[in-house]
Amino acid sequence: MEKVDLDRYEITGRLGAGADYEVRAAVDRESGNQVAIKRPVPQAISRDQHQAIEARTEKVLQAYDEIGHSTNLISPILGYTERGNHDAFFGDELGKDYQVLVEERAGGIPLLGDMMSKFKGVPIGAGQNLFTLFPLVQPSAVPVHPVHNQLLDLEEVYLSAGYVILDLRPQNIFYQPASGKMVVIDTGALARLDDEAPRGRPPFDVNDACLEILKFYTTPLEPPGDASGYRDARGIRPIVNIEEELNEMARDLAGCAPAVIETGSVILSKIRERGYTKYAPFRADLTAYLDRIAERNAGQANASKSVQTWQEAADWLKADYWRGFLFDPDSEMAGYLA
Known part of the structure; x- marks a missing residue:
């Protein structure tokens, strides 16, 4: 530098x-x-x-x-x-x-496209939905839960120097589908563990990063039944009130399969109590939660139809808008659309 x-x-x-x-x-x-x-x-x-x-x-x-x-x-x-x-x-x-x-220049596509492009008909939320919230197609070359694990890898690096990276929203992440590699393009929302607490809330710590990963990159909801459900980003407003966010996530869990409710509730309870002091326990809890969601989705009676809908939405990434990034959809998406 x-x-x-x-x-x-x-x-x-x-x-x-x-x-x-x-x-x-x-x-x-x-x-x-x-x-x-x-x-x-x-x-x-x-x-x-x-x-x-x-x-x-x-x-x-x-x-x-x-x-x-x-x-x-x-x-x-x-x-x-x-x-x-x-x-x-x-x-x-x-x-x-x-x-x-x-x-x-970052390779791949942003998990959330430019907001102005939404008004031109671009499905700007496709990356977030396809590769983090509803990853129904998983090539063997791509590790399981790649975005989640790499975000935690990054947070662990910064935690070793006393920092927590916040504002992990999908517009700040570029993703390469073929390899599962991601990079964060904006680390401006940094908090030091020894910073004074913001007014009206506890000091920032690892629980805040865990909550952001949970909010922006997981959902207990079932996959969209129509490709249009992959168009728009989900849950991208900044976190203002921690308790309200946790309550909303708990409401989304209600009615899900028991295993999804159980593993998701463990995470919500620990974040509510500021119970995570390192990222490793959260990584283990998050992996269990994501695995139960994946099992639930794969076991649905309409699972094959859901995959076809996913692939229909993934085909949008061949459009000129996405080719404007350092992204070749023909090679990057070959393992998903074959």
Whole structure:
């Protein structure tokens, strides 16, 4: 990770924007490698309201320098700029100083596509639904529960340095279906275990990361009976009230098979009591829960029809929108649609 001059890069397109950052695709003129150029969203910069985002960037850089560079589960940060006016590079007239990050371009597709693309008819929630919530087709080359386990692997790395990564929502994860490999592209929502507790809630700890993984990447609900059920993302609003989230999850469990209720309730009870102090016990409980859900889904009378519906939805990934990422659906999806 080094300080860089943006003149080294040529912008080739727009990858998307979230609440805090805008991301452009670019090519490194020196190496020819594809990179992602990340800056605070222009609306915040133009209103001089980007200071909190800048502070988040500094925290990301500090944590990456301490521990992030040691894992391949986050997008490598290749460089960063000095704070300055970058209007000439981006072709706008914001007239404010800010810092820019340069990251390695992530392979695969986002588990949640760009929200603006939803209004163009893109099934932006397909990745989350197909590969984490309802993974009905599992090629032998892909490990079981790949996203869940890699997220926990990443959290364990950061926990060793005293951090918990939050905001694990699917728009922050890129996934390669053929291998099951994922990377997190935004680790800005970091909490240190020694940080003061936010107002009105306990200090952040591993239970918060466990709750996010449970919320964004599991469901006890049965697979959709129609492909349209795979279009939209599920449960992606941020967690505001822990108790309300746990109660909602408990309501979803009601009426499920006894084994699903039992294993799911164990996790909810432990999170409610802030009972997890390490990720290994949660990983074991989560694996049992996911395995019971998978067994329930495979044993349904309409299981073969559910797989056909899944494959119908998976066929959407051949569309041009998804090919705009570093993703070749013909090779990446071969093991799923054969």
